[in-house]
Amino acid sequence: MSQESPFRIYAKPEFQSSSLIVGWAEDAGKLGPKVVDYLNKKLEAQDFGEIEPVDFFSLGGVLVENDVAHFPESKFHHCQAYNLVIFKSSLPRAEWYKFLNLVLDVAEYYGHVKELYTVGGMISFGAHTAPRELFAIANSPEMKQVLSQYDLARGMDYQTPPGQRPTLSSFLLWVAKRRNIAGASLWVPIPFYLVAMEDPQAWKKTLEFLDKRLDLRIDFTDLDEEIERQNEKMAQLRIRFPEIDSYIRRLESNLSLTEEESERLVKAIEESLGKRD
Amino acid sequence: MGVRLYEEPELENPVLIAGWPGIGNVGIIAVDTLRGVLKAEEFGEIEPWDFFYPKKILIRNGELKDLEFPSNKFYFKKTEERDLIFFVGEEQPTEEGRAYAEGRKAYQMANLVLDVALKLRCQRAYTSGAAVAPIHHTMKPKVWAVPNTEALIDELRGYENTILMSDIEGRKGQGNITGLNGLLLGVAKKRGLEAVCIMGEIPVYLQGLPLPYPKGSKSVLEVLTASLGVRIEMEGIIELVERSEREVENLYQRFPLEIREQLDKLKYVTYARPAEPGPITEEDKKRILEDIDKFFKKGPKED
Numbered sequence: 001m002s003q004e005s006p007f008r009i010y011a012k013p014e015f016q017s018s019s020l021i022v023g024w025a026e027d028a029g030k031l032g033p034k035v036v037d038y039l040n041k042k043l044e045a046q047d048f049g050e051i052e053p054v055d056f057f058s059l060g061g062v063l064v065e066n067d068v069a070h071f072p073e074s075k076f077h078h079c080q081a082y083n084l085v086i087f088k089s090s091l092p093r094a095e096w097y098k099f100l101n102l103v104l105d106v107a108e109y110y111g112h113v114k115e116l117y118t119v120g121g122m123i124s125f126g127a128h129t130a131p132r133e134l135f136a137i138a139n140s141p142e143m144k145q146v147l148s149q150y151d152l153a154r155g156m157d158y159q160t161p162p163g164q165r166p167t168l169s170s171f172l173l174w175v176a177k178r179r180n181i182a183g184a185s186l187w188v189p190i191p192f193y194l195v196a197m198e199d200p201q202a203w204k205k206t207l208e209f210l211d212k213r214l215d216l217r218i219d220f221t222d223l224d225e226e227i228e229r230q231n232e233k234m235a236q237l238r239i240r241f242p243e244i245d246s247y248i249r250r251l252e253s254n255l256s257l258t259e260e261e262s263e264r265l266v267k268a269i270e271e272s273l274g275k276r277d
Numbered sequence: 278m279g280v281r282l283y284e285e286p287e288l289e290n291p292v293l294i295a296g297w298p299g300i301g302n303v304g305i306i307a308v309d310t311l312r313g314v315l316k317a318e319e320f321g322e323i324e325p326w327d328f329f330y331p332k333k334i335l336i337r338n339g340e341l342k343d344l345e346f347p348s349n350k351f352y353f354k355k356t357e358e359r360d361l362i363f364f365v366g367e368e369q370p371t372e373e374g375r376a377y378a379e380g381r382k383a384y385q386m387a388n389l390v391l392d393v394a395l396k397l398r399c400q401r402a403y404t405s406g407a408a409v410a411p412i413h414h415t416m417k418p419k420v421w422a423v424p425n426t427e428a429l430i431d432e433l434r435g436y437e438n439t440i441l442m443s444d445i446e447g448r449k450g451q452g453n454i455t456g457l458n459g460l461l462l463g464v465a466k467k468r469g470l471e472a473v474c475i476m477g478e479i480p481v482y483l484q485g486l487p488l489p490y491p492k493g494s495k496s497v498l499e500v501l502t503a504s505l506g507v508r509i510e511m512e513g514i515i516e517l518v519e520r521s522e523r524e525v526e527n528l529y530q531r532f533p534l535e536i537r538e539q540l541d542k543l544k545y546v547t548y549a550r551p552a553e554p555g556p557i558t559e560e561d562k563k564r565i566l567e568d569i570d571k572f573f574k575k576g577p578k579e580d
Binding site for chain 1: 327330334337339341
């Protein structure tokens with residue numbers, strides 16, 4: 001099995017050049033999977049290949065979540081009309097460098113990919129009522145120049161703190177840089193109490209950038225409705241539970257919560273809105 | 278996947294000394310201390326990305342500047358007595374959920390280290406690790422030595438404060454050295470290079486704690502330098518040992534009294550031949566070891 005090709009291709013897209021969007025299935029606020037699923041649906045993207053899991057995932061059984069067995073997936077989609085390749089994958093557990101190179105091998109060979117965008121969420125200690133920001137990290141001065149034309153937070157200085165590791169998106173950005181593929185990783189801070197939930201505002205923030213950058217002309221009415229629904233739920237929750245309201249008010253005033261208060265807020269939100277994975 | 282050598286030093290019959298982190302970091306502290314004291318010069322590295330997940334990203338003004346991986350570096354030192362090559366690995370290339378390297382990655386890394394050693398006409402390799410033993414932390418740790426060829430046994434028997442597997446009661450010369458500190462020995466044997474793993478003892482009750490145990494490293498250093506015929510200043514490691522002893526003693530005093538009473542009996546246990554007559558009987562010794570084993574649910578082992 002391991003002697004066979006590490007990927008399978010079902011169709012051969014015909015691109016002169018294209019952009020690659022990468023989202024990971026496990027992400028804060030479900031940003032990665034929701035953004036790529038939304039694009040796939042709206043742009044009617046077609047599957048064209050996948051990476052075989054055997055070298056990259058622990059296949060000692062299956063993970064059961066919410067009563068359902070899950071299996072790792074690493075799939076490529078293409079959207080001819082917009083010169084777009086979309087890759088969505090579970091986070092690999094081994095052979096990361098080989099995996100990331102394989103993603104770029106397929107994207108370059110079959111999609112003639114010239115630029116890359118990773119999408120992801122990161123934890124914020126702000127309130128959900130604050131506007132979402134989109135942070136961008138470029139892997140070259142040229143890409144930085146391109147990003148300067150958009151409404152993004154671009155001047156970030158960051159170094160991995162001790163005891164933590166870089167994200168897989170950062171690793172991919174670095175691999176792309178070594179291969180002279182221009183790239184940027186896009187990050188939206190997600191309020192910590194929505195990290196295990198859904199944050200459609202954050203999805204929209206990312207999608208709006210991609211829409212402009214790649215000239216996708218997406219109608220976001222459905223997403224606006226989803227944002228409205230969630231805002232309404234949160235507002236109801238604050239009316240019903242004064243304790244939750246007081247915590248969120250403090251966050252809105254840029255005051256911090258204690259660890260215990262934060263845990264209570266997370267728990268209350270998850271119980272009320274229903275944790276969905 | 279490969280090795281990058283910045284230069285190819287001219288060495289005469291060098292000896293390789295390799296180390297990776299393990300229990301109490303006993304081996305890596307010994308190897309890195311020797312490298313540091315001798316001021317060995319860096320001359321190459323194993324490209325890390327095939328083996329490791331990165332450990333640090335550096336972003337400046339919104340641009341990715343660098344991604345840092347665990348280091349795997351080669352050093353050399355020409356001494357009056359002997360030319361030395363060091364290999365120091367910052368991490369073992371482990372797979373998910375495992376503490377030590379094993380399988381394909383470990384085998385590849387061991388071979389890459391030996392590729393360099395053999396290219397430079399290396400005559401022998403040493404690795405170093407920890408031997409988890411039923412000893413008390415106030416005792417001087419012994420060194421367990423495992424060669425990859427019978428031809429070295431007589432030489433190892435001549436080392437001070439050193440025992441072989443067959444000297445350990447109940448082992449009948451058997452054992453297991455996990456991770457790259459052990460695997461390198463096997464791969465060296467396969468490639469016709471003689472090699473020895475020297476392991477400094479660490480008390481059984483300290484093995485699971487995230488504490489280095491430089492006292493074991495000091496014993497390794499003493500044996501290693503004697504075997505190499507290299508003299509070094511030991512002040513640095515002595516200071517490290519003194520600091521660590523204070524930490525360990527503080528920790529020990531926080532153990533419940535009944536546990537300390539059990540562990541104190543380890544001061545009187547001799548598990549390795551030649552056993553000197555002690556203040557306790559064989560039956561006492563058996564019971565003490567069984568009690569401590571029950572407490573920790575683990576027997577003596579090595580890495």
